[in-house]
Amino acid sequence: MERTLQILNDLVETGVIKGYAIGGAIGAFFYAEPVTTFDLDVFIELPQTKGCIVTSSPLYEALKAHGYRESGESVSIEGIPVQFLPLYNALIEEAFSTAIEKRYGQTSTQVFRVEYLIAICLQTGRDKDLTRVKMLLEQSDIDRNLLKDILLRYNLIVNGIR
Amino acid sequence: MESDNPIDPELQRILAAKSMRRKELAALPIEEKIRILVRMQEMVAPLIRARGKEAVVWKIDA
Numbered sequence: 001m002e003r004t005l006q007i008l009n010d011l012v013e014t015g016v017i018k019g020y021a022i023g024g025a026i027g028a029f030f031y032a033e034p035v036t037t038f039d040l041d042v043f044i045e046l047p048q049t050k051g052c053i054v055t056s057s058p059l060y061e062a063l064k065a066h067g068y069r070e071s072g073e074s075v076s077i078e079g080i081p082v083q084f085l086p087l088y089n090a091l092i093e094e095a096f097s098t099a100i101e102k103r104y105g106q107t108s109t110q111v112f113r114v115e116y117l118i119a120i121c122l123q124t125g126r127d128k129d130l131t132r133v134k135m136l137l138e139q140s141d142i143d144r145n146l147l148k149d150i151l152l153r154y155n156l157i158v159n160g161i162r
Numbered sequence: 163m164e165s166d167n168p169i170d171p172e173l174q175r176i177l178a179a180k181s182m183r184r185k186e187l188a189a190l191p192i193e194e195k196i197r198i199l200v201r202m203q204e205m206v207a208p209l210i211r212a213r214g215k216e217a218v219v220w221k222i223d224a
Contacts, residue, residue, distance in 0.1 A: 001196050001222045033187035034195040036202045038217055072216065079221025104192055138181075139188035 002105040003078040007066070008042065009107065016062045018045040021099035021110040023085070023092075023117065028132055030102050031114040031140035035132075039074055039083045043096055043112075046086075059084065091116070091123055091154050114140045115147040122156045196222055 011017045022030075024041030046056060063075050074081035087093045095116035102111045112120070118136050121129035136142070151157045169177070187198075203219045210217035 001193075001220070029195045029199070030192055031188070033184050034190075034198045034202070036206050037199065038203060038220075071218075076218070081218055081220075102192070104196075135184075139185055 001078075001080060002107050004040065004080045004082065005104055005107045005109045007068075007077050008082075008109070011059065011062065014062070015047060016059055018047050019096070019110065020044045021096050021112055023095065023112045023120065024083075025132070027112050027117050028114075028136060030111050031117070032132075032135045033139060035135075039081050041083050041085055043085050043087060043092060045096065056084065056086075089123075091119060091150075094150075095120060113146075115143055115150055118142070118147060119150045119154060119156055122151070123154065196220075 008020050012019055021027075021043050022041065023043050024039070025035060025037035026040050028035075044056075044059070046059065060070065060075070063077070064070075068075050068077050071081065074083045076082075085092075087096050095112045098116065099110040099112050101108055103109070114136055118133050121133045121136075187195075190198075200220050200222055203217070207217040207219050
């Protein structure tokens, strides 16, 4: 796992990606009990290439050059299937821009704040997401004012907590 | 909120203990949580594969 994070950090340092942040189930691991998952969800910001085109091709080419192969929707990096996800809406963009530094062993990494993980789960709204919301609310230290602000701005109050 | 049908005290004790255990798990270091995850993946993967789906157990270095 630590080696996987080091590779992600290398991708940032070499400019292949502008930045990354961990979300999904593993993001929630930083705040709550572990639950079964098989993917590491990594949200990425890609640099613009010539002609202002944003493409993930250089990322996958760089990973391939290091011997990491695509398998289904993910790329196996040091034994861990990593799913690269774009910043697909305004809430995700905000979660990304406010991600915080966490450590895994000796390695620094970026993780979504717990308040954004909750909001994203409410927005996604699958059964497993709502279960994760309950878990995060029960087990993590939450900035209630920040959470309320996010939920209000993204019109998520009706779907979940007050 | 009080219920008209109170939970059995023994069940209440068990639920409280479960809740406490989950909070203890939440407080573990991330590295330990990942080790627990891999053990859970090892348990669950055969069941997922039996349904014809792919399940890759993580290889972790720590």
